[in-house]
Amino acid sequence: MAIVVGLSDNKTVMCDLDDISFKKAKDLAFLTMEHFKLEGFIILKSSNKHYHVVFDKPKRWSEVISIIAWIGIIAKNENVWKWVCMQAIKKFCTLRVGPKPDGEGLKPSPKVVYTYGSQNRQIKWFLSMRRRVLRMVKRLNVG
Amino acid sequence: MKRKLSEEDIQQRDKLIRHYAEKRYSANQIQKKLQENGLGMRRKELLARVREAKGVPKKPKPEVHVPIKYRKAEKKGIPAKWIAVYGSVDGTSRRIELAGSGKQLYKAMLDVAKHPPKKRFVQCSATEVSNYLDYQTLWDERPKVKS
Numbered sequence: 001m002a003i004v005v006g007l008s009d010n011k012t013v014m015c016d017l018d019d020i021s022f023k024k025a026k027d028l029a030f031l032t033m034e035h036f037k038l039e040g041f042i043i044l045k046s047s048n049k050h051y052h053v054v055f056d057k058p059k060r061w062s063e064v065i066s067i068i069a070w071i072g073i074i075a076k077n078e079n080v081w082k083w084v085c086m087q088a089i090k091k092f093c094t095l096r097v098g099p100k101p102d103g104e105g106l107k108p109s110p111k112v113v114y115t116y117g118s119q120n121r122q123i124k125w126f127l128s129m130r131r132r133v134l135r136m137v138k139r140l141n142v143g
Numbered sequence: 144m145k146r147k148l149s150e151e152d153i154q155q156r157d158k159l160i161r162h163y164a165e166k167r168y169s170a171n172q173i174q175k176k177l178q179e180n181g182l183g184m185r186r187k188e189l190l191a192r193v194r195e196a197k198g199v200p201k202k203p204k205p206e207v208h209v210p211i212k213y214r215k216a217e218k219k220g221i222p223a224k225w226i227a228v229y230g231s232v233d234g235t236s237r238r239i240e241l242a243g244s245g246k247q248l249y250k251a252m253l254d255v256a257k258h259p260p261k262k263r264f265v266q267c268s269a270t271e272v273s274n275y276l277d278y279q280t281l282w283d284e285r286p287k288v289k290s
Contacts, residue, residue: 002230002256002281002282002284003230003255003256003282003286004228004230004286005226005227006226006227006228006229007225007226007227008226008227008240009225090264092225092227092240094227129226132245136248136252139249140249140252140253140256
């Protein structure tokens, strides 16, 4: 496998939480949702102790970057800071959707493990795009 | 119950509308006068006739005056979907972000899956992807990249 496929958007608040327990990821997602009135979220498990969070309410890019920077500070996690800096450079948030090589093995594509609140806007977009991309990756046999 | 107007009544009504419009009556006053004669009509149609009689020009952008929630959704072509494809070439990461419809993205992915972009970071439409790919190079077999 030579490439990794992800989804990019600058209106969706999403975050990559690395080296973090599920409980902490969930608490962080709840705290962020309540603080910024983001209406709902989903948590995807990328691998052991690695989670992705996608929030439902669309925001402007300036707000998105401010929210994910806030998450980075609250999480007190260097990996999250690095991820936030990368997104700020690209001016887009990207989360992996397809599988990814990890050492000698392969990290599977992230799976939804928890959902809460409204799921009709950005989450609906994210999940439908994720399904399409995964179908594409499977057909092309790149993942 | 509504009475169906005869041809004569309709002609009479049009005459009255023109007459009152010339006298600079407002649409509400004209409607009252018509109703007194048993010749009332829908306000929307009356307003159109009054404007015609008064010679009021049509507004250039009528949709601007419609409240946002009643405006019909504008078709802006195919909604953009961004897919990020990343990997590495000789240990250096390269990334390409593609936008387009499902079919366009699938076609673009056939090439992108094999060949990396010429630059380290490229953002383009799925239809123009061939202009940005380096067809002489292949992706590394096992990339070490971060999202």
